[in-house]
Amino acid sequence: MNEQLNHAPCGFVTLSKEGILLSINQxxxxxxxxxxxxxxxxHINVILTKSARLFTQLYFFPLVTVxxxxxxxxxxxxNVNGEEIPVLINATLSxxxxxxxxxxxxxxxxxxxxxxxxxxxxxxxxxxxxKETSKANSKLEKALKDLKExxxxxxxxxxxxxxxxRDTHNELKLAKKIQERSLPETISxxxxxxxxxYFASRELSGDIYGCYQINKHRYGIILLDVMxxxxxxxxxxxxxxxxxxxxxxxxxxxxxxxxxxxxxxxxHTLFHNNQDSWHYCTAIYLIIDTDKQTIEYxxxxxxxxxxxxxxxxxxELRATxxxxxxxxxxxxxxxxxxxxxxxxxxxxxxxxxxxxxxxxLGSLLKEHSSDSLIxxxxxxxxxxxxxxxxxxxxxxxxxxxxxxx
Amino acid sequence: xxPNILNRNNVNIKGNGEQTMIFAPGFGCDxxxxxxVSESFESDNQIILFDYVGMGNxxxxxxxxxxxxxLSGYVQDVIDVCxxxxxxxxxxxxxxxxxxxxxxxxxxxxxxxxxLILIGPSPCYLNDLPEYFGGFEKEDLIGLIDMxxxxxxxxxxxxASTVTNNxxxxxxxxxxxxxxxxxxxxxxxxxxxACFFADNREDLPNVTVPSLIMQCSEDVIAPTVVGEYxxxxxxxxxITYMKATGHCPHMSHPDETIQLIRDYLGEFPSExxxxxxxx
Numbered sequence: 001m002n003e004q005l006n007h008a009p010c011g012f013v014t015l016s017k018e019g020i021l022l023s024i025n026q027x028x029x030x031x032x033x034x035x036x037x038x039x040x041x042x043h044i045n046v047i048l049t050k051s052a053r054l055f056t057q058l059y060f061f062p063l064v065t066v067x068x069x070x071x072x073x074x075x076x077x078x079n080v081n082g083e084e085i086p087v088l089i090n091a092t093l094s095x096x097x098x099x100x101x102x103x104x105x106x107x108x109x110x111x112x113x114x115x116x117x118x119x120x121x122x123x124x125x126x127x128x129x130x131k132e133t134s135k136a137n138s139k140l141e142k143a144l145k146d147l148k149e150x151x152x153x154x155x156x157x158x159x160x161x162x163x164x165x166r167d168t169h170n171e172l173k174l175a176k177k178i179q180e181r182s183l184p185e186t187i188s189x190x191x192x193x194x195x196x197x198y199f200a201s202r203e204l205s206g207d208i209y210g211c212y213q214i215n216k217h218r219y220g221i222i223l224l225d226v227m228x229x230x231x232x233x234x235x236x237x238x239x240x241x242x243x244x245x246x247x248x249x250x251x252x253x254x255x256x257x258x259x260x261x262x263x264x265x266x267x268h269t270l271f272h273n274n275q276d277s278w279h280y281c282t283a284i285y286l287i288i289d290t291d292k293q294t295i296e297y298x299x300x301x302x303x304x305x306x307x308x309x310x311x312x313x314x315x316e317l318r319a320t321x322x323x324x325x326x327x328x329x330x331x332x333x334x335x336x337x338x339x340x341x342x343x344x345x346x347x348x349x350x351x352x353x354x355x356x357x358x359x360x361l362g363s364l365l366k367e368h369s370s371d372s373l374i375x376x377x378x379x380x381x382x383x384x385x386x387x388x389x390x391x392x393x394x395x396x397x398x399x400x401x402x403x404x405x
Numbered sequence: 406x407x408p409n410i411l412n413r414n415n416v417n418i419k420g421n422g423e424q425t426m427i428f429a430p431g432f433g434c435d436x437x438x439x440x441x442v443s444e445s446f447e448s449d450n451q452i453i454l455f456d457y458v459g460m461g462n463x464x465x466x467x468x469x470x471x472x473x474x475x476l477s478g479y480v481q482d483v484i485d486v487c488x489x490x491x492x493x494x495x496x497x498x499x500x501x502x503x504x505x506x507x508x509x510x511x512x513x514x515x516x517x518x519x520x521l522i523l524i525g526p527s528p529c530y531l532n533d534l535p536e537y538f539g540g541f542e543k544e545d546l547i548g549l550i551d552m553x554x555x556x557x558x559x560x561x562x563x564x565a566s567t568v569t570n571n572x573x574x575x576x577x578x579x580x581x582x583x584x585x586x587x588x589x590x591x592x593x594x595x596x597x598x599a600c601f602f603a604d605n606r607e608d609l610p611n612v613t614v615p616s617l618i619m620q621c622s623e624d625v626i627a628p629t630v631v632g633e634y635x636x637x638x639x640x641x642x643x644i645t646y647m648k649a650t651g652h653c654p655h656m657s658h659p660d661e662t663i664q665l666i667r668d669y670l671g672e673f674p675s676e677x678x679x680x681x682x683x684x
Contacts, residue, residue: 018651019650043650050541050545050548057625057626057651058652059556062434065657076552120551120554120555
């Protein structure tokens with residue numbers, strides 16, 4: 001080996017195709033801490049770390065065999081003490097088929113290697129961060145997908161709800177029709193004329209009334225208001241109605257307190273073991289005898305009906321007992337008084353008295369006592385329309401006007 | 406034939422003859438490594454060459470990091486190629502880790518293969534002392550993977566092919582165009598992890614296809630003791646010791662490699678092989 005190459009500022013090595021060291025320059029021998037005799041004739045594995053031995057078998061020899069040259073391959077050499085020396089290696093395989101020699105230039109790169117190590121660490125950190133980001137991203141995407149699915153489900157449920165609501169609405173409309181059909185016809189003859197108004201705040205009402213001619217001279221008029229409104233209250237009114245209709249018409253005019261007592265018993269039976277569905281009910285029941293010109297009544301917790309005689313004096317038919325369905329064993333009393341022709345009676349539920357006020361009802365009756373019953377009814381409705389406060393509009397409204405001729 | 410598989414694995418079919426030989430490249434390289442050896446069998450055999458997904462000119466888009474994080478992913482590539490070509494009783498020649506891949510493929514589909522020729526195989530590279538000496542400690546293999554990272558295999562060779570356009574050396578440019586040993590660094594790393602940390606010692610006694618183990622001299626990757634371990638544990642195996650040194654005798658010593666394969670195939674007339682394969 002010429003002197004210049006022997007002491008060049010880089011390692012210089014020649015190898016056989018099998019990897020046997022044929023020559024090695026002084027620079028590299030010194031770097032590795034061997035003497036040339038210890039290396040020449042041995043396999044290059046002697047000066048490689050174990051990882052590098054693997055790598056040269058996998059890459060260096062195949063590449064140099066096929067490509068005949070290698071540029072900038074990173075390898076780690078091991079010195080005589082087994083310490084690692086990172087190097088860059090360039091190699092060529094001579095084309096002369098007789099002497100196939102691999103010529104290598106080796107540049108130690110301890111400092112550059114440190115620098116590259118740092119770069120690789122940073123790269124790995126960046127890749128990990130990216131992985132975390134994409135993991136978070138895919139989680140978000142999944143959440144978004146779930147959200148969309150849930151939204152879709154909600155829309156589906158909403159659609160079902162809408163359909164259910166529509167169906168229920170139609171059902172209620174039908175029920176309302178049935179409830180209204182069950183209301184009695186108004187009565188009008190030589191001795192008595194009856195007008196009524198009935199309005200359900202929702203589809204169904206908790207108010208119910210009945211007017212029946214019991215016999216030639218006797219008339220039974222009943223008005224009830226079941227606590228609350230809507231379906232549950234309406235169902236109770238229907239069950240009460242079928243009962244009072246039978247009691248009043250078939251019972252050949254049982255006394256007012258007897259009828260009310262039966263209704264009270266019925267409510268107690270209905271909710272005997274079921275506190276959750278408990279409802280109570282106010283009721284007023286009048287029997288008018290046009291022959292004797294007497295009025296008999298029982299008022300069970302109902303707002304006072306207004307009686308007005310032909311002279312325009314008014315009397316309140318106040319409650320004689322608590323509402324029915326409240327306490328068991330209530331004694332229901334009967335009140336009786338006489339009337340003269342030209343007297344009027346106004347029965348109403350709180351859905352009418354609350355927006356107008358009790359006194360307003362009394363004065364309406366007084367002011368328009370000369371009007372026909374229809375006219376009087378119109379006046380009350382007008383007042384309800386004009387003066388009734390909005391907050392009362394959602395209560396069931398019902399009133400009955402009686403003209404005693 | 407499934408053209409998707411043939412494209413995916415860059416399958417090339419050459420040669421003439423009744424008998425099919427399939428050549429499987431070792432770690433990190435593509436089918437061009439077989440050039441010297443496979444050409445000598447072309448006159449009397451049908452030759453199948455292919456690249457594993459992620460290597461050579463295979464379809465890199467088909468690389469699934471999960472599938473190819475284990476040897477089973479590469480085993481599936483071999484099975485896919487055999488199935489796409491409807492191979493029966495093929496002679497499988499596998500270098501290095503491909504020897505193990507072929508062996509594992511034969512466990513699933515023995516009917517595809519009549520003989521396995523394993524060049525420098527190893528069932529396990531890690532030492533498991535005192536029972537087993539594979540040649541390496543874990544740190545050595547991690548060091549190898551670090552060294553691959555620092556050599557950025559892949560873009561470095563691609564880069565080289567564009568800049569070392571040396572008109573005086575057309576052969577260099579040519580080989581580089583074939584993307585020899587060029588692999589995406591991420592893929593190469595996955596393959597390295599799948600290969601070098603695998604342990605298939607338990608599968609060896611189940612092999613039914615007759616095999617030849619070609620053991621190189623002074624092979625640091627698959628030392629002689631590993632070849633002997635294989636020959637003792639694989640039924641119907643024969644071991645032959647090569648004069649060739651190193652780990653790639655098919656490249657460094659093609660003549661010896663060819664001769665030993667021919668010697669082995671000559672020992673097994675095809676009728677005998679068939680009866681053995683269906684035992």
